[in-house]
Amino acid sequence: MRVTVSRRAHFNAAHRLYRKDWSFEKNNEIFGKCNNPNYHGHNYELIASVTGSIDPETGYVIDVKILKDIIKMEVEDAFDHKNLNLDVPEFENLNPTAENIVVVIYNKIKAKLDKNLDLDVTLYETPRNFVRYSGN
Amino acid sequence: MRVTVSRRAHFNAAHRLYRKDWSFEKNNEIFGKCNNPNYHGHNYELIASVTGSIDPETGYVIDVKILKDIIKMEVEDAFDHKNLNLDVPEFENLNPTAENIVVVIYNKIKAKLDKNLDLDVTLYETPRNFVRYSGN
Amino acid sequence: MRVTVSRRAHFNAAHRLYRKDWSFEKNNEIFGKCNNPNYHGHNYELIASVTGSIDPETGYVIDVKILKDIIKMEVEDAFDHKNLNLDVPEFENLNPTAENIVVVIYNKIKAKLDKNLDLDVTLYETPRNFVRYSGN
Amino acid sequence: MRVTVSRRAHFNAAHRLYRKDWSFEKNNEIFGKCNNPNYHGHNYELIASVTGSIDPETGYVIDVKILKDIIKMEVEDAFDHKNLNLDVPEFENLNPTAENIVVVIYNKIKAKLDKNLDLDVTLYETPRNFVRYSGN
Amino acid sequence: MRVTVSRRAHFNAAHRLYRKDWSFEKNNEIFGKCNNPNYHGHNYELIASVTGSIDPETGYVIDVKILKDIIKMEVEDAFDHKNLNLDVPEFENLNPTAENIVVVIYNKIKAKLDKNLDLDVTLYETPRNFVRYSGN
Amino acid sequence: MRVTVSRRAHFNAAHRLYRKDWSFEKNNEIFGKCNNPNYHGHNYELIASVTGSIDPETGYVIDVKILKDIIKMEVEDAFDHKNLNLDVPEFENLNPTAENIVVVIYNKIKAKLDKNLDLDVTLYETPRNFVRYSGN
Numbered sequence: 001m002r003v004t005v006s007r008r009a010h011f012n013a014a015h016r017l018y019r020k021d022w023s024f025e026k027n028n029e030i031f032g033k034c035n036n037p038n039y040h041g042h043n044y045e046l047i048a049s050v051t052g053s054i055d056p057e058t059g060y061v062i063d064v065k066i067l068k069d070i071i072k073m074e075v076e077d078a079f080d081h082k083n084l085n086l087d088v089p090e091f092e093n094l095n096p097t098a099e100n101i102v103v104v105i106y107n108k109i110k111a112k113l114d115k116n117l118d119l120d121v122t123l124y125e126t127p128r129n130f131v132r133y134s135g136n
Numbered sequence: 137m138r139v140t141v142s143r144r145a146h147f148n149a150a151h152r153l154y155r156k157d158w159s160f161e162k163n164n165e166i167f168g169k170c171n172n173p174n175y176h177g178h179n180y181e182l183i184a185s186v187t188g189s190i191d192p193e194t195g196y197v198i199d200v201k202i203l204k205d206i207i208k209m210e211v212e213d214a215f216d217h218k219n220l221n222l223d224v225p226e227f228e229n230l231n232p233t234a235e236n237i238v239v240v241i242y243n244k245i246k247a248k249l250d251k252n253l254d255l256d257v258t259l260y261e262t263p264r265n266f267v268r269y270s271g272n
Numbered sequence: 273m274r275v276t277v278s279r280r281a282h283f284n285a286a287h288r289l290y291r292k293d294w295s296f297e298k299n300n301e302i303f304g305k306c307n308n309p310n311y312h313g314h315n316y317e318l319i320a321s322v323t324g325s326i327d328p329e330t331g332y333v334i335d336v337k338i339l340k341d342i343i344k345m346e347v348e349d350a351f352d353h354k355n356l357n358l359d360v361p362e363f364e365n366l367n368p369t370a371e372n373i374v375v376v377i378y379n380k381i382k383a384k385l386d387k388n389l390d391l392d393v394t395l396y397e398t399p400r401n402f403v404r405y406s407g408n
Numbered sequence: 409m410r411v412t413v414s415r416r417a418h419f420n421a422a423h424r425l426y427r428k429d430w431s432f433e434k435n436n437e438i439f440g441k442c443n444n445p446n447y448h449g450h451n452y453e454l455i456a457s458v459t460g461s462i463d464p465e466t467g468y469v470i471d472v473k474i475l476k477d478i479i480k481m482e483v484e485d486a487f488d489h490k491n492l493n494l495d496v497p498e499f500e501n502l503n504p505t506a507e508n509i510v511v512v513i514y515n516k517i518k519a520k521l522d523k524n525l526d527l528d529v530t531l532y533e534t535p536r537n538f539v540r541y542s543g544n
Numbered sequence: 545m546r547v548t549v550s551r552r553a554h555f556n557a558a559h560r561l562y563r564k565d566w567s568f569e570k571n572n573e574i575f576g577k578c579n580n581p582n583y584h585g586h587n588y589e590l591i592a593s594v595t596g597s598i599d600p601e602t603g604y605v606i607d608v609k610i611l612k613d614i615i616k617m618e619v620e621d622a623f624d625h626k627n628l629n630l631d632v633p634e635f636e637n638l639n640p641t642a643e644n645i646v647v648v649i650y651n652k653i654k655a656k657l658d659k660n661l662d663l664d665v666t667l668y669e670t671p672r673n674f675v676r677y678s679g680n
Numbered sequence: 681m682r683v684t685v686s687r688r689a690h691f692n693a694a695h696r697l698y699r700k701d702w703s704f705e706k707n708n709e710i711f712g713k714c715n716n717p718n719y720h721g722h723n724y725e726l727i728a729s730v731t732g733s734i735d736p737e738t739g740y741v742i743d744v745k746i747l748k749d750i751i752k753m754e755v756e757d758a759f760d761h762k763n764l765n766l767d768v769p770e771f772e773n774l775n776p777t778a779e780n781i782v783v784v785i786y787n788k789i790k791a792k793l794d795k796n797l798d799l800d801v802t803l804y805e806t807p808r809n810f811v812r813y814s815g816n
Contacts, residue, residue, distance in 0.1 A: 003235045004268040012806065014694035014721040014763075017467075030466055032473070038763035041694040041721005043806050049268075058166055059153070059233035064265050065168070083694075083718035097467035099411045126692065126723050129472050132412040132457075139507045140540040148398065150286035150313040150355075174355035177286040177313005179398050185540075194438055195425075195505035200537050201440070219286075219310035262284065262315050275779045276812040289603070302602055304609070321812075330710055331697070331777035336809050337712070369603035371547045401608050404548040404593075420670065422558035422585040422627075446627035449558040449585005451670050491558075491582035534556065534587050561739070574738055576745070641739035643683045673744050676684040676729075 004120075005061045006049040009071045011080035014041040015096045039083060044101075045124040046075060048109055052117040062117065074108040098123055098131040106133045140256075141197045142185040145207045147216035150177040151232045175219060180237075181260040182211060184245055188253040198253065210244040234259055234267040242269045276392075277333045278321040281343045283352035286313040287368045311355060316373075317396040318347060320381055324389040334389065346380040370395055370403040378405045412528075413469045414457040417479045419488035422449040423504045447491060452509075453532040454483060456517055460525040470525065482516040506531055506539040514541045548664075549605045550593040553615045555624035558585040559640045583627060588645075589668040590619060592653055596661040606661065618652040642667055642675040650677045684800075685741045686729040689751045691760035694721040695776045719763060724781075725804040726755060728789055732797040742797065754788040778803055778811040786813045 017034035018027040027035045034040070048071055052061045082088055084096040090104045102123040110119045120134040153170035154163040163171045170176070184207055188197045218224055220232040226240045238259040246255045256270040289306035290299040299307045306312070320343055324333045354360055356368040362376045374395040382391045392406040425442035426435040435443045442448070456479055460469045490496055492504040498512045510531040518527050528542040561578040562571040571579045578584070592615055596605045626632055628640040634648045646667040654663045664678040697714040698707040707715045714720070728751055732741045762768055764776040770784045782803040790799050800814040 001239065001269075002272065003238060005235065006266045006268070008264040010806070012720050012722055014719040019465075030471075033761040036761055036763065036767070038766040039694040039719050039721065040692050040761040040763065041719065041723075042692055043723045054233075054235045054239070057155075059231035059236045061235055061267075063166075081713040081716055081720040083716065083720065086718040087716070095467035097462075099413065099462045099469055100467045102411060103409065103462070126690070128416040130414045131469075132414070133409075136410065137511065137541075138544065139510060141507065142538045142540070144536040146398070148312050148314055150311040169353040172353055172355065172359070174358040175286040175311050175313065176284050176353040176355065177311065178284055179313075179315045190505075190507045190511070193427075195503040195508045197507055197539075199438075217305035217308055217312040219308065219312065222310040223308070262282070273783065273813075274816065275782060277779065278810045278812070280808040291601075302607075326777075326779045326783070329699075331775035331780045333779055333811075335710075367603035369598075371549065371598045371605055372603045374547060375545065375598070400552040402550045403605075404550070405545075408546065418670070420584050420586055422583040441625040444625055444627065444631070446630040447558040447583050447585065448556050448625040448627065449583065449587075450556055451587045489577040489580055489584040491580065491584065494582040495580070534554070563737075574743075639739035641734075643685065643734045643741055644739045646683060647681065647734070672688040674686045675741075676686070677681075680682065 001054055002051055003054055003061050004049050004051040005064060005067065006047050007064055007067045007071060009046045009048070009068070009076060010043060011046070011076050012041065012043050013079050013082050013084050014039040015084040015091075016040070017095055017097060019095060020093075039085070042125050044079070046071065046105065047122040048105075049120040049122070050113065050117050051120070052114075062113075070109055070112045074112060075105055078108075098125045098129065099133075102131045102133045106135060110135065137190055138187055139190055139197050140185050140187040141200060141203065142183050143200055143203045143207060145182045145184070145204070145212060146179060147182070147212050148177065148179050149215050149218050149220050150175040151220040151227075152176070153231055153233060155231060156229075175221070178261050180215070181263075182207065182241065183258040184241075185256040185258070186249065186253050187256070188250075198249075206245055206248045210248060211241055214244075234261045234265065235269075238267045238269045242271060246271065273326055274323055275326055275333050276321050276323040277336060277339065278319050279336055279339045279343060281318045281320070281340070281348060282315060283318070283348050284313065284315050285351050285354050285356050286311040287356040287363075288312070289367055289369060291367060292365075311357070314397050316351070317399075318343065318377065319394040320377075321392040321394070322385065322389050323392070324386070334385075342381055342384045346384060347377055350380075370397045370401065371405075374403045374405045378407060382407065409462055410459055411462055411469050412457050412459040413472060413475065414455050415472055415475045415479060417454045417456070417476070417484060418451060419454070419484050420449065420451050421487050421490050421492050422447040423492040423499075424448070425503055425505060427503060428501075447493070450533050452487070453535075454479065454513065455530040456513075457528040457530070458521065458525050459528070460522070470521075478517055478520045482520060483513055486516075506533045506537065507541075510539045510541045514543060518543065545598055546595055547598055547605050548593050548595040549608060549611065550591050551608055551611045551615060553590045553592070553612070553620060554587060555590070555620050556585065556587050557623050557626050557628050558583040559628040559635075560584070561639055561641060563639060564637075583629070586669050588623070589671075590615065590649065591666040592649075593664040593666070594657065594661050595664070596658070606657075614653055614656045618656060619649055622652075642669045642673065643677075646675045646677045650679060654679065681734055682731055683734055683741050684729050684731040685744060685747065686727050687744055687747045687751060689726045689728070689748070689756060690723060691726070691756050692721065692723050693759050693762050693764050694719040695764040695771075696720070697775055697777060699775060700773075719765070722805050724759070726751065726785065727802040728785075729800040729802070730793065730797050731800070732794070742793075750789055750792045754792060755785055758788075778805045778809065779813075782811045782813045786815060790815065 017031040124130040153167040258268045260266040289303040394404045396402040425439040530540045532538040561575040666676045668674040697711040802812045804810040
């Protein structure tokens with residue numbers, strides 16, 4: 001009897017989509033206005049979904065306060081009010097597309113969870129554009 | 137060609153997270169402010185998702201009015217404006233965590249559906265915390 | 273140049289609509305299923321809107337962190353995961369209808385604001401029912 | 409490492425649920441007020457979700473602008489401000505239930521995607537009723 | 545001490561924007577794709593907001609069940625799953641723009657309310673376009 | 681008979697809250713993490729509300745397409761995917777707090793509207809923080 005427990009969180013950040021090893025023209029061609037050298041930004045909304053068995057003692061798959069704390073430590077404290085390209089080590093050499101960000105977040109949260117819990121992360125870059133990763 | 141049909145519903149209820157066989161102190165340690173002996177409450181939002189083949193005659197997997205009526209009878213009439221611990225028999229000896237509630241709801245709706253239809257239930261305890269169960 | 277700054281917050285609580293000085297039958301007639309003696313509950317969503325002049329030095333009407341802290345102290349810490357009838361002194365002899373709750377919240381927040389700031393409070397009892405009070 | 413990229417879109421349309429080969433009475437019995445001969449309508453909200461590997465060069469699974477353009481061409485230009493029964497060839501002999509519409513939309517978008525990309529389409533007929541199809 | 549009580553409701557309808565006394569070309573020039581002779585449609589979302597004094601006996605400005613019933617009778621039963629141009633007498637000679645619809649709804653609800661209650665109606669034609677009328 | 685017509689729009693931007701004429705320490709004390717020298721960002725959501733009389737000929741207060749085009753030209757083209765501090769002339773010497781941004785947007789849209797139309801602008805910096813300005 002496996003149930004999925006989800007927690008919603010959010011952070012605000014600036015970013016720029018580009019590759020240091022490409023010319024400005026090539027970056028513009030591929031990334032368009034997302035390549036603004038002065039950056040733009042988003043309110044990222046995050047849903048972390050943890051799947052596992054219900055503990056018959058507590059009735060919990062995971063205490064949602066624990067999940068909330070992991071998200072705060074691994075995502076909000078690390079990314080909120082930051083420039084992803086300049087302030088977040090994971091993106092020093094990784095283009096901070098929504099796809100790459102969701103994989104980074106997945107890996108950070110997964111490392112803090114019990115091994116028998118599955119994880120799925122949905123990341124909204126805007127209310128209209130979002131991505132999802134579940135580890136494979 | 138299997139399509140999923142989802143219907144959203146809602147109910148308001150009071151509850152308290154605790155085990156009768158634990159001391160107040162142990163309940164407090166595990167369930168924190170959710171263990172308030174005077175109860176607290178939520179607007180539960182529910183999505184019941186039914187998967188099956190499209191009936192070529194009607195173009196329906198299930199008439200959404202039938203699904204709406206099942207949810208009304210099995211969930212809204214049974215849980216709305218109730219105290220889950222005191223008024224709902226299923227939780228007399230079962231801690232009404234979101235995980236346990238979603239399994240109870242799944243079982244009640246599943247019993248009313250045709251055997252060839254799959255069910256998946258998502259239950260929002262708050263807009264930030266939600267759970268999902270699909271029967272295995 | 274007066275601008276309104278709004279902050280959204282939330283709390284979960286149980287309540288029961290009834291008057292101690294009325295019979296159970298009269299309470300049932302007026303308050304229906306909201307009169308469940310075992311209580312029911314809601315996720316209350318709150319918007320506190322503060323109107324004033326923009327401070328030309330900071331560009332703020334009010335630092336939203338200050339508003340957030342006032343709401344936390346006056347509303348969330350006082351009402352969250354509580355039974356409004358039993359745990360909150362303001363409702364010991366006041367029926368906790370949405371109308372009465374929004375006036376209580378308005379008065380608590382207003383008392384902490386600078387005198388030259390206007391306040392308007394919207395309180396969602398459910399996503400479909402909400403109330404608003406601005407002090408007159 | 410497969411990631412899902414989702415894009416939200418919308419269109420407004422009129423429709424009527426009925427079969428030309430059934431009597432008005434039989435249509436009424438099965439489709440109720442959805443069988444109004446003068447039509448009714450909806451704001452359809454659409455989520456197209458594309459799953460594939462992240463391109464290590466760009467960090468994209470699919471450039472969301474490409475996905476947005478496919479949805480515009482295949483869905484919005486074809487269905488927006490239309491009468492589905494009278495103006496959209498796919499429904500000339502197909503009852504425009506949400507189930508049938510989501511399959512039609514899936515097939516139109518799928519035909520424009522690279523073969524190695526999976527697709528999943530969710531279609532909201534109202535905020536309370538929605539359907540989902542992923543091609544099998 | 546005047547408080548505003550709001551109730552959200554919804555109806556689905558088809559409509560066409562045009563004037564019978566204008567040519568098709570003139571209607572097209574002014575109303576564009578909203579002039580589709582086969583109609584298009586919307587999920588209209590409605591907020592009716594009633595302002596008055598709190599009754600010290602009940603703690604209500606208006607019992608929200610009464611407001612819900614007025615909306616059901618005056619708006620939902622009259623407009624839901626209808627073609628506004630063909631099925632609703634008020635629009636026989638009145639172009640069903642959002643502006644005109646909100647005034648018609650205001651007048652229908654206002655006529656059923658106590659004279660000492662003020663009314664304000666917000667009507668969402670889509671989540672992005674909405675109108676509001678408060679009687680003057 | 682004055683009706684309000686509202687249109688929702690959005691733009692993504694980076695910004696930093698600080699005053700050039702203050703020390704870094706003073707900016708940090710007042711603006712906290714919003715003073716990150718590398719910027720952070722938001723998905724700004726905007727509602728422009730125009731109030732006027734219904735034109736008896738068309739049934740419109742303002743053709744919402746005209747309002748949409750004004751917002752696109754004055755706000756989206758000017759602010760979207762920009763760094764407000766560096767790329768937008770209005771904020772060269774004006775701290776881009778939500779309060780200051782909403783006044784700038786109000787003034788830009790107001791200048792394009794007929795003189796007999798009133799304007800009210802609501803700007804969401806996040807789903808939890810928003811501001812509103814109506815010109816006085």
